[in-house]
Each structure stands twice: as structure tokens, then as C-alpha cells.
Amino acid sequence: MNLTKTSLARLQGVHPDLVRAVKRAAADWKDPDTGFIVTQGLRTLAEQKLLKAKGASKTLNSRHLTGHAVDLAATVGGAVRWDWPLYDKLAKAMKAAAKAEKVPITWGGDWVNFKDGPHFELPRNLYK
Template sequence: MDARSEKSLQGVHPDLVAVVRRAHAVSPVNFIVTEGLRTPERQRELFNAGATKTLRSRHLTGHAVDLAAKVGNEVRWDWPLYEQLALAMKAAAEELGVPVEWGGDWPNFRDGPHFQLPWKDYP
């Protein structure tokens, strides 16, 4: 993974870091980690912009990451790319025995770039 992604993984729970690294190795879609651990100020900024629906994000404790698909050198937001990333993340998580939730599976606010460790398993 690139240096930006490695920097974004600082402070993220080691189980989630392992899943991201494994997914990066097996994913048909290249990706970068855009955000991991967030400050409360950054969370509020995203909340105020409508990019998140909560101030109680898993990012605040290092239990979530946001990924961005790359095609060539360009970051892309096409939904099918995130479905492929989700398959790679879920496969990596299963292989490593780490439960992971994908924001794209949420019914009320589908968040394709978002992956997190579940509250019930990682309080």
C-alpha cells in the first residue's frame, strides 16, 4: 500500500489493519485508505457537511476506515467498484476471522467507502 494509506492506518485497531492489508493483496480493484482514526473536530466537520449521519463514529476510536477505489491514478466513486472492494474486504475478514461491517449494507445511509469493526464484537 502507498504511504498515504499507511499513514491513514495509524491508530486503527490492528485487526482492521490486517483485514485492509489482506484485502489490498487480493482485491481486483486497487484502493487507498483515505481515513482511519479521526478527531472529534474532523467528525463534526463531516457531520456538518452531511457526509456522515453521526457524531459517534467508529472512526473516533480507530475501529473504522474509509477506502477509495483507484483506476489507474484516479480515485473513482463508481458504486460497482465499491461492491468489488466490499467482496475483497469481506473475504479477507472471513479468512482472518475478523468480523467487519460494510457501510454499503446499511439500509438508511449507504456508505460505500466505509468499513468498520462491529460494536458488539469491539465495544
């Protein structure tokens, strides 16, 4: 699958290793009926504060602020969907792409206290 121009634009300012993993996941995507888009990469502090106030984020110390995180939305027939099984599929593709690119990533869906299916980030201990 090909990333849209909007998705590519949303990768501006994101760490090149994470961009490489996202692009590899898109290139390796096999299912023509499903896919994903990039909904957000680099985020300003003002945007982060707003998301925290809405309850969409739990922190002001987000990896989005430094370009070390992306949010991806699963699509079916080109429409964004939030069904959890789609995010398991997306995570599997992202983890395989990251492994192939030798890029360590953390998936928000693996978190214990706040499951965040669309979120992928580079580990803090390896990327400052």
C-alpha cells in the same frame, strides 16, 4: 497490490484487526487496473463534527473516533473513482480478506438508511 505510504500512514491508530483485514485485501487484490487507497482511519471529534455539518456523516458517534473504522476509495488507473460497482468489488474483497483473517466487519454499503460504500468498521457489540 501494495498500499501506498500515505494509505499505511492513515492506518495509524486503527485497531490491528481491521488493519490486518485491509492489508490482506490489498495483498489478495488481483486486478492490476483497479485498486484502492485508505482515505481515512482514526478521526478526531473536530473532524467528525465538520463532516457531520457538511452532511458527509450522520453521527457524532462514529467508529472512526475510536479507531474501529476505515474509509477506502476505489481506484482505476491510480485515480480515485466513486462509481458504485467499484465499491461492490471492494466490499467483496474486504469481506473475503476479513473472513480469511477471522475478523468480523460491517460494510457501510449494506446499511439500509445511509449507504456508505467506502466505509468498513468492526462491530460495536464485539469491539468496544
